[in-house]
Amino acid sequence: MHVTRHALLISLLLLATAGLIAGALFGHAMVGLSAGLLIWGVQQIRSFNRLSDWLHREDGSEPPEAGGAWGDLFDELARLQKRSRAREQHLRGIISRFQQSSAALSDAIVIIDSHHNLEWWNRSADRLLGLKATSDRGKPLMNLLRDPRFVRYFRKGHYQEPLELPSPVNSDLQLQYQITKFGEGDRLLVARDITRLLRLEQTRQDFVANASHELRTPLTVIRGYLETFLDQELPRPLQRGLGQMQQQARRMESLVTDLLLLSRLEASQHISDEHPILIHSLIRQIHEDGEALATGRGHHFVLELDSEYDLLGQENELRSAFSNLVFNAVRYTPDNGTITLRWQVDSQGGHFSVSDDGIGIEPMHLPRLTERFYRIDESRSSASGGTGLGLAIVKHVLMRHGAHLSIDSTPGEGSTFTCHFTPDMVVPVRETDAG
Structure with missing residues (x-):
């Protein structure tokens, strides 16, 4: 462009000089200079008009022929146009591949x-969400997906957890919505059909519940006969064997009870209603049960209870x-x-925690502690009489109450398990007493 400006200046000087000389020969130098400048101006206007016409055509035609500075300018613009067209084609190809792959x-x-x-x-959005390309493009999303639960989810702006709802066009399909923010306030909505996964999960839950129910009766019969036999005078080896059978039968009964409870908790994601709970009384009762379980082991229990607040929820x-x-x-x-x-209780809500100064837990185990039947030490867990479902039950109970569990543990120093409840689940003690 610097060369073009230099060439235009030279052409202006040449025409002005030629006009000035020609005018001087006839005794009218200024008239000749003016004529030279006029001719130069007309040439520039013509060249500019040709450039403008070519740019407005936008048909990919070759630039008009021109000499001098305008010829150089046309050639440079033609090269820029070709590069721009190549980039545009490349971007169109990328967009086309994206649309084909996403389709x-x-x-x-x-x-x-x-x-x-x-x-x-x-x-897939046409099929799952009922969107129509002919009429819905550019319309507000809330005009088409009107479920109040989705509207609240979209407007809150926090999309860490997905939302599960029936399809707006087919209630037999269950969709999982996930929203991601990008760009300047834009959003990407992904809706996935999880109907099959939910049916498989329901089948698993039904199997566990039915199997647990079926096991209850034979276990009750076995325990009844074992208790009857153990009340009799029996040889020591037989008595020892029957005692071990009774211990394992009790453990199986505990497992069945926990499986039934877990199945019931999984049946719905939220509690149906909430009631004021005398949390201090509840914790003291659990403390007494814990002391009874620890009889003969010398455990020391400490209670630290905020006396001003109680909790809403399902007490059982x-x-x-x-x-x-x-x-x-x-x-x-x-x-x-x-x-x-x-x-x-603090500004973040209510917190119930259980801390011990035991052996602690290695960090690699912490993410999996709430999985069903996950055991850090199989032999130690079996000896303790645990079912492997306790923390899974804790997790599902808290989820149903809109709460969550955090685990802080250091090997050799102990562990702290904390249940965190949202502020709306915490009430002053006087409100609970009034209820």
């Missing part, structure tokens, strides 16, 4: 602009969850250890 996905993918309007979606479920944490602490804390039960 092949079974998941619905929807791009939503910063104004919450539909910008683009794949074919929370009793089961809290008891599991306390009983685990008793089972896995060495003799003469200290176990601390705390109930405290």
